[in-house]
Amino acid sequence: MIEFKNVEFSYEKGAPILKDINLKLGDTSEEVIGILGPNGAGKSTMFLNLVGMLKPTKGEILVDDQPIKYSKRGLNELRRKIGIVFQNSDQQIFYSIVQDDITFALHNLGVEESIIQERLQQVLIDLDIVKLKDRPVQYLSGGQKKRVAIAGILILNSEWILLDEPTAGLDPDGKQRMVKLIALLKSKGQKIIVSSHDMDFMYEVCDHFHILQDGQIVKSGTKDSVFRDEGFLKLCKLEQPWLVRIHEKLGLPLFANEQEFNQFNNLAQTTTEK
């Protein structure tokens, strides 16, 4: 469980970017958590505070009931629990060959080579980058680099993964791959927090949401409570997902997932047949 307690953060004195954030993340019903917010709302700043790269100017962040410790040892422990994939993949790719880059952190930790190779094979398959294994990173496309960056975090087997704007710069195929990847990770029990203002994508992949507006959490909840109020979303400089707009237009309930839709559809068919 992650808890933000009265967290404030300022880059410059007297100009807080995060303002009194109180949040609990990781209830059992929350598998993929979405942080929604327009450009500049403070999403990346929040993530950087969560992984200890920035320290709250007020308040504290607790992980499994323990306040984050900012000593070298404390941060190493935190890194084992929470991994972050940055918006810009170049920020976290350091080695020139794909497999070297993915495995370097495990090599640094002194993990046994057979375990490294086993985990490497798994992430290469999960990310669909088996064929890229020996390729130089500099010749990869943006979408391929993104998958390599994610592989380098996934291989660490951390309990939480933070994905900061994971669809930024991706084409429709890249976005669809990201949707499938998140579904795969979710099915494996990976805890994920995603930040984005790509509302259609977030609607598809997340099941619990927090809206961050101008450094404050202004709304939290499930699809039904967060996406229905178009006026409120507009005030937050966010768009209603197109699927929600269609539902509203047709007067249909908002289905949280395919399973709920199928149940509704079966019921409707049974009623028509009668």
Ligand SMILES: Nc1ncnc2c1ncn2[C@@H]1O[C@H](COP(=O)(O)OP(=O)(O)OP(=O)(O)O)[C@@H](O)[C@H]1O
């Ligand atoms: N290193 C920094 N120094 C000073 N101000 C910063 C720094 N990094 C970010 N900011 C400011 O903090 C505010 C929040 O930025 P942040 O990147 O956290 O927002 P975001 O919601 O992630 O936006 P985006 O969707 O554009 O990535 C912005 O006004 C930004 O200009």
